Amino acid sequence: MRRISRAVTVRNLTVGGDAPVSVQTMSTVNPSSTTEAIADVKRLVGYGAEIIRFAVPDMAAAKGLERVVRASSVPLVADIHFDYKLALQAVAGGIDALRINPGNIGSDEKVAAVVDAVKKKNIPIRIGINSGSLPADILNTHDGHPTAEGMVEGALRHIRICERLDYKNLIISLKASHVPLMIEAYSLLATKVDYPFHLGVTEAGLLREGTIKSAIGIGTLLHQGIGDTIRVSLTDDPAEEIKTGRLILSSLGLRHFGPTLISCPTCGRTQLELIKLAKEVEAALEGIEEPLKIAVMGCAVNGPGEAREADFGIAGGNGKGLIFSHGNILRTVPEAKLVTGLLEEIHTYLENKH
Incomplete structure (x- = not known):
């Protein structure tokens, strides 16, 4: 059962409530380079980004955001630390949301001006707590180490500042690089507030390790019904963050982004280049939006039966292979024509359906 959270509107996108869990990323381009930033937004939207965040380190970046926002088809978020004037400029330029911690931007007057x-x-504000940057006084009360209780305390401190100013248009994140700590912190805060949550494992690492850590951390919370928008933080092209985020949601059955590929591991019974074949099928499925389940199996004896839940699939062996649907064999073709034959069946199905 999904946690009940209040709905927050980010331009034309709803975060929280009963809205689908959205996928976001962060551009690596400084928005002061507006042409490059606009191009990057279009590229990331093409991969499926639904929210894109930009770091705003100075006034040139804050002013550059205005053109980028006007050119973007999805909501943009300004990521700002300490300088409230950058937040005011981003708001004046039409930004869709701020990522800012109210307690870190100075006096009460400065916070009030931003609110x-x-x-x-x-315009909503995302309050972002990271385990590695908790205030010293919170760390001191928790033996000098980040804890879930300390992270929640830090989040509540910023939340209360906003609530005292009668402002509750908030999204909250509690990120940590240590997966169990991240899971514990979000789970604890979920019992205390009803604001929507932005999930992420911060500093998750390079593609392989970062994907695993993010899938475990984000996936565990989503499976428990906690989480409303996600970012997979990778030391890689932001496009990989989007792909991984979408795969996490697809794997949990929360969203469907085109076909899902299932394939068996290689073994001694495999009589064809299964890894190569699976990669060819994966590439061939790009551009298909129908949420189909496609199987690539290495054994023609057991393949159709083991993958009977697949909408379409192929199973090969010894120079030829089978094309099947829901466990039923459609035809036998030479191994070299397995991929083209599979695509023919898929496209025929789609044409008849639509």
Whole structure:
């Protein structure tokens, strides 16, 4: 059962409530380079990004956001630390959301100025707590180490500042690089507030390790019904973050982004180049939006039966192979024509359906 959270609107996208869990990423381009930033937005949207965040280190970046926002088909978030003037400029330029911690931008007057500005335009703020940057006083009360309780305390500190200013248009994140700590922190805060959550394992690492850590951390919480928007943080092209995020949601059955490929591991019974074949099928499925389950099996004896839940599949062996659907064999073809034969069956099905 999904955790009940309040709905927050980010431009034309709803985060929280009963809205689908959205996938976001962060551009590596400085928005002061507006042409490059706009191009990067279009590229990332093409991969499926539904929210894109930009770091705003200085006023040139804050001012550059205005053109980027106007050119973007998806909501953009300005990531700002310490300088409230950058937040005010981003809001004036039409930004869709801020990632800022109210307690870190100075006096009460500065916080009030930012809150007043976002209130007027119905712009949400994401409060982001990272385990590695908790205030010293919180760390000192928790033996000098980040804990789930300390992270929640840090989040509540910023939340209360906003609530005192009668502002509750908030999204909260509690990121840690240690997966169990991240899971524990979000789970604890979920019992205390009803704000929507942005899930992520921060500093997750390179593609392989980062994907595994993110899938475990984000996936565990989503399976428990916790989480409303996600970012997979990888030391890689942001496009990989989007792909991984979508795969996590697809694997849990929460969203469907085109075909899902299932394939068996290689073994001694395999009589064809299974890895190569699976990669060819994966590439051939790009561009198909129908949420089909496609199987690539290495054994013609057991393949159709083991993958009987697949909409379509292929199973090969010794120079020829089978094309099947829901466990029923459609035809036998030479091994070299397995992929083209599979695509013919898929496209015929799609044409008849639509």
